[in-house]
Amino acid sequence: MSDHEQSSSEELIFALDIGTRSVVGLIVEPCGEQFRVIDCTVREHDERSMLDGQIHDVIAVSKVIGKIKEELEIKHGPLKRVAVAAAGRSLRTKRVRMDIHLSRHAAIARDDVLTLEFSAVQEAQAQLAQELNEQDVTRYYCVGYSVVNYFLDGELIGNLIDQRGETASADVIATFLPRVVVDSLLAALNRCGLDMQALTLEPIAAINVLIPVTMRRLNIALVDIGAGTSDVALTEEGAITAYGMVPVAGDEITDALMNAFLLDFPMAEEVKRALTGSEMITFTDILGLEQTLPSEEIVKAIDKEINHLAGKIAMKILELNGKPPQAVMLIGGGSLTPKLTERVAEALGLPAARVAVRGADAIRQFVGEHPLLNGPEFVTPVGIAVAAQRHPVKYVTVTVNDSPIRIFDLRKMTVGDALIAAGLDIRRLHGRPGMAITLTVNGRMKMIPGGHGTAPVIMKNGEASGLDAPIMEGDRIVAEAGSDGEDAKAQVIDLMDKLDTLELTVNSQPLSLGPIALVNGQPHPLDAELADRSEVVIRLPRTVEEVLRESGMLSAASADAAAETVQFSVNGREYSLSSRQTVVEINGKAASLSDFVRPGDELIFREEPLELPAIRDVIPPEEWGQESMTVHFNGTPVSIALSSLSITMNGRPAEQHERVEDGAIITVKATQPAAPVFSDVFRYVDVSLEKPSTDGLTRLVMLINGEPASFHSELQAGDKLELYWE
Incomplete structure (x- = not known):
């Protein structure tokens, strides 16, 4: 090889499109603004080493890549660097709705909207990791996201900026490339002694060559229909806004042909590819019978599957775009499926001319004429080579x-x-x-x-x-x-609206009282903090007690009353009594602290000395210990105590009627009961034993139950006593 050839090989771009069924290798030479395809080779995988764009067997895939590399190196010298693409079908798409709470008073700023969008992307990333049992959420590269809808307080809204409300929401579709896809791609290349010159995504590669920058302001859907999957990408406003994948593609049509006409897979593939170019198609079924049928009849037999494929593609476009796009471009081998463009247009409600298959003719501005590049399946490989030069993707x-x-x-x-x-x-x-x-x-x-x-x-x-x-x-x-x-934080005073005042007089002084607060039923200072879930009542004072408390009189009086108490003990038990009493009057009538008041009422409130109680009033009932019995004296029932109380106050004998002294130590003892006699009755009845002045009365008669008795005769309960002169 000459020096000239060697130097030119350094400028050549080696591009690989690693698909599910086959690997396409291109040698492309940049020529100014154009690219000239010098060589092309295609090899199918020997085994199922690829699944949905993900390399499942790195060694098997690297063998296929190695064979393509060796084949191209024979003509073009050593190849050290390669441009590749991650398959669109390996992208993971997640749709999430994210809410943020807003202040009612502040308008939504652009930063708030961005925070909402990126939070939604992050939530999608976390959900994806959770679904795939991946601990490290950063193992997914976000390669694009689009906002489907914004909401304000649950209502759909076009733009959140400068709006006000309680809750803003964004419905976002985010697309992620698993790092494992890139890692396995790098591993397969390294085994073949190749360095990654550039990496792109297959949809980006295709868009780069199919849709010039001048067209990217349009809303265009690109659908790459391969063997196992159909990849969807959307562009709008100069950027790729969303990606998606439908697990329905060319193999569905091949399967339909196999079932309809009893064909094996290779024969069904041949028939499928012949449908676009031949009117009459000859094939041999698995029984060895040869048939020749018009292509229209064959297409009619697989009409249901064509509709199914078109419907799935249209649904995915509408999901990602939210509305029908302005145009749809179909690429990839599966795009040659008969009547597919018309059916996609119908499903999207677009004119038929807005959905078209774009093949090698669409990329002539890049590659010119080339006999090897004759179909839509070569758009992506050329796009990968162009991306390596024009849009190299790096870390x-x-x-x-x-x-x-x-x-x-x-x-x-x-x-x-x-x-x-x-x-x-x-x-x-x-x-x-x-x-x-x-x-x-x-x-x-x-x-x-x-x-x-x-x-x-x-x-x-x-x-x-x-x-x-x-x-x-x-x-x-x-x-x-x-x-x-x-x-x-809140205080009662923060919650108060303007309320009337209560006007009245207390002890002849005019008084104007503001509202009071009850928190959970208890009086509460207006400047004290309120706890969460408190029940607050704010109103004017209603009762005498509330009026006196608010005026400060009740607390002062209570303090005075507490100071003026009498302390004493009865049989060792301590007692305390107030030595003052409260007098309350409303408009001249006696009242209590709980009585209601009205505006204009005249209140009297004062404390007066309270007469100290007698000893008998403070002896507890259980301390009396007295027993009694009842007899009848001259027809009147009389109750006679069987025992008497012995009372001392501060060590001296005391009578029941004496007033309690402050600090007194009182003891009460009951004597043993003794049988009462006739004369004991005189302690309970008022009777005179003097002889009446009436003439003829000479003798005092005493009877118990009709029998003669004396002053010392013992009594029994229920006895009838009589005493009279005769």
């Missing part, structure tokens, strides 16, 4: 809070992406609002919100930055969480 290394983070630069990456890649919880960065408290005020529920949390401080290279700021290699990002808001 971007940045530091987040002094930790180095490697990010796959698969789109315009932002500070928010770096924070997600670093595993920082976007929601936790914003200070949480303080705890609210809920009160019931005069029967109505009232919520006192907590303080607002402060926004996070995000710096990029020492300067303040937003979540949507683009990042470059070597950027230093620092994210400090905002501080939490203070918990809510």
Whole structure:
């Protein structure tokens, strides 16, 4: 090989499209703005070493890659670097709805919306990891997300910025590339002695060559229909907004042909490929019978499966885009399925001309004419080669809070992406609002919100930055969480509206009283803190006691009354009695502390000395210990005590009627009961034993139950006593 050929081989781009069924290898030479395809080779996998775009057997796949590499190296010299793409079907899509609580008084800022969106992406990442039992959520690269809808207080809204409400929500579709896909791709290349020159995603590769930048402001859906899956990508406003995958593709049509006409897989594949170019098709079924049928008849036999494929693709486009796109481009071998474009257009409600298969003719501006590139299955391999030159994807290394983070630069990456890649919880960065408290005020529920949390401080290279700021290699990002808001506090005085005052007179002095507060039924100072879930009643004073307490008179009187007490003991038990009494009058009439008052009432309230009680009034009933019996004296029942009380106060004998002295020590003892005699009755009845002045009365008669008796005759309960002169 000459030096010239050697040097030109350094400029050649080696591109690989590793599909589920086959691997396509291209050698492409950049020629100014165009690319010239110099060579192309296709090899099918010997075994099922690929599944849905994921390399399942690295060794088997590397063997196929090695064979393609060797085949191309014979003509073009050593190949050391290769451009590859991660299959669109290996992307994982997750749809989540995320809510954030807002302050009623503050308008929603752009940063709030970005926080909401990135939090939704992070939630999707976490849910995906949970579904796949993956501990490390950062093992998924977010390669794109799109907001399906915004909501404010549960209602659909076009734009959240500058709106006000309680809850903002975003419905987001996020797409992730599992790191294992990239790792297995790198492993297969390394086994063949190849370095990754560039990595892209298959949908991005195809869009790069099919849809020029000038067209990307349009809302276009690109569908790559392979053997096992159909990959969907959407562009709008110059960016790729969403990706998706449908597990229905060309093999469904092949299976339908196998069942309809009893064909084996290779023959069914041949028939499928012939449908687009031939009117009459000849095939041999598994019984060895040869048939020749019009292609229209064959298509009619698989009409149901064509409709099914078109319907699934249309549903996925509508799910990702929220509405029909302006145009749909179909690529990949499966896009040649007859009538597929018309059926997709019908399912989306688009004119038939808006859905088209785009083949090698669509990429002539890049590759010119080439006999090897004759169908839509070559769009993606050429796109991979073009992406290697024009849109090389690299790792971007940045530091987040002094930790180095490697990010796959698969789109315009932002500070928010770096924070997600670093595993920082976007929601936790914003200070949480303080705890609210809920009160019931005069029967109505009232919520006192907590303080607002402060926004996070995000710096990029020492300067303040937003979540949507683009990042470059070597950027230093620092994210400090905002501080939490203070918990809510409330005093009764904060809850009071303007209330009337209660006007009345107390002890001839005019008085004007404001409202009082009862918390959980108890009086509560107006400036004391309220606990959560308190029941608060705010009203004017209603009773004499409330009026006196609010005027300060009752507490003073109570203190005086407490000071003026009499202390004494009875048989060792201590007693305390007030030596003063309360006098309450309303409009000249006696009243109690619990009576209601009305505006204009005249209240009298005073404390007076209270006469001390007699000893008998303070002796507890159980201390009397007296027994009694009843007899009848001259027809009147009389109760006679069988025992008497012995009372001492401060060591001296005392009578029952004596007043208690302050500090007195009183003892009460009962004597043993003794049988009463006739003369004991005279202690209980008022009778004169003097002889009446009436003439003829000479003798005093004493009878017990009709029998003669004397003063010393003993009595029994129920005896009838008589005493008279005759």
